[in-house]
Amino acid sequence: MAIKILNAVIAILGGIGGAIIIFWILNKLAESLKGRWEDRVKPWMFAGPAILAIAVYLIYPAIVTIQYSFANEDSTAYVGFKNYVDVLTDKTFLQVLFNNVLWIVIVPALTVVLGLGVAVLADRLRPRGEKTAKTFIFLPMAISMVGAATIWRTIYDYQPQGTPQTGVLNAFLGLFNKDPVYWYGTDTLHLNSLLLMIILIWTQVGYSMVLLSAAIKGVPEDTVEAGRIDGAGERRIFFSIIIPQIWPTVITVFITVLIGVMKVFDVVYVTTNGAYNTDVIARRFYDELYTQGNNGYAAAIVVILLIAVIPILIYQVRHFRAEEAAR
């Protein structure tokens, strides 16, 4: 244990010290060059290590993953499109895909609506009350999905019939003499998936609330005032004046949550491990890579995920360019 801590301290000091020394050396190297070359090389010396980290840990592996998706289980021979055919004709995978679509359709929209609701209501409290209310809603954001799933056992827990129920939902059913329900195992109308989504929403509403609240406070008062003078009611003002002005933030929140949901893993892995028809793409990927040891199939799943992300990626880049142009 002491050795481990020592290692970590060395890693921190060595990492920082090493980085400083490397940048110092790179800087000296650049300065030793003459005239124009110094100006040409120095920016690369400064940005180089970061670019290298990104290249080694994201760009290069992404390319290799695409390559692996056309290869066999242990990536030793090419198999053409076999993995993709396998993935897309696998009935269980199509179900997984459908579950992910459910998450994508429900979670981001609900997170935005709930966050907007809290933001609007809390905005009417006095600053102190607003801050307190927001802290409560926001707090779950700091909690890991593993932690959140553990916390929600107090709500969803199931004990066999005839024994005392320890989860709030089943205790509630017991008040009406109804049999306890094993919630995670109930996939009627995807109830169990919905219950898992609530855990994720619980952690995300705070994020949505904070961003939307900042946006609402940024709406110029005179636009709202103008609406009032023209005789618009509160509802009309909200939907026709405030919403259009905070729309860019709504989109930002929606997209951020959407990205998180597309690769949702933790909450499903911890609660049902994909059983009872709750499986999602990222958990299936982990399963194929780790439990099944099928690199090709796993890589093909990731490539499908990557393709699904491309529209968001294009949006993100465009959005960034527009912001830069507005600078």
Added chain:
Amino acid sequence: MTTTIQPGTGTPAEEPQILKQSKMGTGAGSATWPVRVGLLVLCVAWMIPALGMLVNSFRPRDEQFASGWWTAFFNPFGSSWTISNYTTVLTSDSAGIPMSQAFINSLIVALPATVIPILIAAFAAYSFTFMQWKGRDVVFVIIVGLLVVPNQVAFVPLVKLYSGLGLNGTFIAVWLAHIGFGMPLAVYILRSYMSGLPTAVIESAKIDGASHFTTFWRLIMPMSTPALASFAIFQFLWVWNDLLVALIFLGRGDNTVATVALQGLQGQTGAGRELIPAAGYITIIVPIIVFLALQRYFIRGMTSGAVKG
């Protein structure tokens, strides 16, 4: 500057917000009773699950399974309380390894993985903001695009690469992975902050003959403290709360982190089940403290419009 979100890392010199006047029932302090009650109910509902786990973490095993946590909550003097769940899970191997060890492992993983990328990203952000070079904008746009790419794209080759190097299960493997995965966000946050800094200061430093290296250390780093803090909190919470990267590159064993240990404990059906709430609190206490203490910086980072894939 960003038109979407006002108080972001991109706007260091934030103009004071004009306070809304409370007219016609929408301004601050205008809440009606239904609004107040509604919010109160919502806040209580939001805290109930965490409260339930807190109550259960201090209840002995037989009571935890003989009645719901609310029984003890509403009748605190008629119930027995104990800290043995905490002491047991901290010292015994119920979760694979003692939670105390897993807790320290989490710190060992999270601290270097938070601190090391900051400097690397700050240099890069400086280069992207204050230096002119060919390809700069193209490279940055690629980084912006990578913000939304799921980390999963990297796993298959990295696992293979690491096993070739014998790195699987070592702290170095996770540190490096988190440095790489966190880098796009770090560069993005720091650059968007730096580009909001007053250019006149940098220009005058240049005229005074200061090199880029000096300008970086003496001017830009001190001026960027708020953005550095936001990213540090982000990255720390992200790494501490991460399950997937830790599962894949560190796995279970002596180096197991708290989230993985807690996950392992979930499968318990017999002995050890009563330890789950205590283990849960041991896992989430650090992020909660960090978050409550540094909320301001955390929110600032979020409102910079950054997303992480």
